[in-house]
Amino acid sequence: MSTSQTNETWYAVVARVLKANKVTLVAYVPDNVLAPLIKLIHADPDFTVVCPAREEEAVAIVAGAYMGGRRGIALMQTSGFATIPNALASLICPYEIPLLMMISERGTLGDFQKGQAIVCRTMRPVLQSLGIEHFAIQDMGQLEFVVDSMIKQAFATQAPAAMILSPLLTKRVAA
Amino acid sequence: MSDVKAQSGRNEASVMNRSVMTQLLVDKLKSGEAVIGGIGNSNFDLWASGQRPQNFYMLGSMGLATPIALGVALAQPQRKVFALDGDGSILMQLGALGTVAAEVSKNLAIIIWDNGLYQITGSQKTLTSAGADLVAIAKGAGIAQSYWAFDQAHFESLIERALVEDGPWFIAVRIDAEKPAGVTERDPVKIRLNFMQGLGAKP
Ligand SMILES: Cc1ncc(C[n+]2csc(CCOP(=O)(O)OP(=O)(O)O)c2C)c(N)n1
Numbered sequence: 001m002s003t004s005q006t007n008e009t010w011y012a013v014v015a016r017v018l019k020a021n022k023v024t025l026v027a028y029v030p031d032n033v034l035a036p037l038i039k040l041i042h043a044d045p046d047f048t049v050v051c052p053a054r055e056e057e058a059v060a061i062v063a064g065a066y067m068g069g070r071r072g073i074a075l076m077q078t079s080g081f082a083t084i085p086n087a088l089a090s091l092i093c094p095y096e097i098p099l100l101m102m103i104s105e106r107g108t109l110g111d112f113q114k115g116q117a118i119v120c121r122t123m124r125p126v127l128q129s130l131g132i133e134h135f136a137i138q139d140m141g142q143l144e145f146v147v148d149s150m151i152k153q154a155f156a157t158q159a160p161a162a163m164i165l166s167p168l169l170t171k172r173v174a175a
Numbered sequence: 176m177s178d179v180k181a182q183s184g185r186n187e188a189s190v191m192n193r194s195v196m197t198q199l200l201v202d203k204l205k206s207g208e209a210v211i212g213g214i215g216n217s218n219f220d221l222w223a224s225g226q227r228p229q230n231f232y233m234l235g236s237m238g239l240a241t242p243i244a245l246g247v248a249l250a251q252p253q254r255k256v257f258a259l260d261g262d263g264s265i266l267m268q269l270g271a272l273g274t275v276a277a278e279v280s281k282n283l284a285i286i287i288w289d290n291g292l293y294q295i296t297g298s299q300k301t302l303t304s305a306g307a308d309l310v311a312i313a314k315g316a317g318i319a320q321s322y323w324a325f326d327q328a329h330f331e332s333l334i335e336r337a338l339v340e341d342g343p344w345f346i347a348v349r350i351d352a353e354k355p356a357g358v359t360e361r362d363p364v365k366i367r368l369n370f371m372q373g374l375g376a377k378p
Pocket of ligand 1: 215
C-alpha cells in the first residue's frame, strides 16, 4: 500500500513499520517533534514503553533487551544524540549491537535556538566517525521504505542505525 | 532480618571484599540468572568467579550496567537479572535508579560495591567518601527494597530474598580496596554472543 495515497501520518507509518518488524520496545527522552509518535506508541498496547532520564540509558536498555532477544528502538532529538557518543563507541559499536535510533533533527531549516543549531552540527560527524549507518528522511514517499529497510539491515548485519527525521518530513507535513 | 539491620546506614555496614562476595552471589545462582558486570573491577571479579554463559562483561560505557540489566529484564521477565557495579559508576547514572523504580522491574536486582573510590583509575575518592548514601538515594529514587548489606550473612539473606521475591532490589555492599581476583578477556563480540547463547536469545 502506498502511504502517499492515504492520509496516514508520518508517525502512524513509523509505528506500523516498527510493529511489522517486531520492534516493540521503545525507550525515549521526549522531543516536541516526536510527541505525536510518542503519544501513539503509549496508546498502543503492542508496545512496551520505557521513559528513562537520559538518552544513554535508553541506548543501554535497548541494547540489553536485544541481548535478551527483544527488539527495541531509542527515540531522541539531536541534542540527546549529542549525549550518547561514549555509549555508542564503547558499548554499541564494539559489541556489534544493532541499536535502532530515531532522531528528530532540530537546529536546522528554521530553528530559532542557537544551541540547537550548533549541537545539530555535531551529529553527522559523530555518526560518520563511528561508521554508523544513517539517513535523513525528508518526505512521506521515502518514509516506509527507509525505516523498514534500515531496521532489516541493522538486524541482518548486527550494526546500529540512525533514522533521522528531517524537518522536511515532520514540519512540512505537520504544518 | 531485623529492622535495625534494614535501617542501617553506610557507616553501620561492615567492610567486605568484592571477590569474596561476588563468588558468594554467583554460587547461589542455580536458575540461569543473568548477571551484568559493570566497568572494571565489577566485571573482572565476575569473570574470576567462573565464566557462566549468562554473564555479560561490560568493558566500557561506565554507568550503564544497570540500564543494560533493565533491558535484559524487560526482554526476559521470567529470568532474574543482576547488575553488579561500582559506587563511582552508579553515581554517574543515578537517573537509572528512578527508571528501574518506575518500571517496577520485578526480576531485577542491583548490587553496588561501594569502596568510596574510583579504584581502577588510581583510587580517587568518590562522593560516597564525602557522605553520599547510595541506599538513601535509591530509596529516594523509588526503589523501596534498598538495603545496606550489614555483614556477610545479611548479604546472603538479601540475595536469597532477591532470588525468590519480587524486586526491584538495590543492595549496597561496603568493600575494601583489594584488587580483583582476575581480569576479563577483552573480546566484546565473543562476550555478547556467549551471553546471548546463555540467555537462549535469538540474534
Ligand atoms: C564516562 C567515563 N568517565 C571516566 C572513565 C574512567 N573510568 C573508568 S573506570 C572508572 C572508575 C570506576 O569507579 P567505580 O565504579 O567506583 O569502580 P572501582 O574502580 O572503584 O571498582 C573511571 C573513572 C570512563 N571509563 N568513562
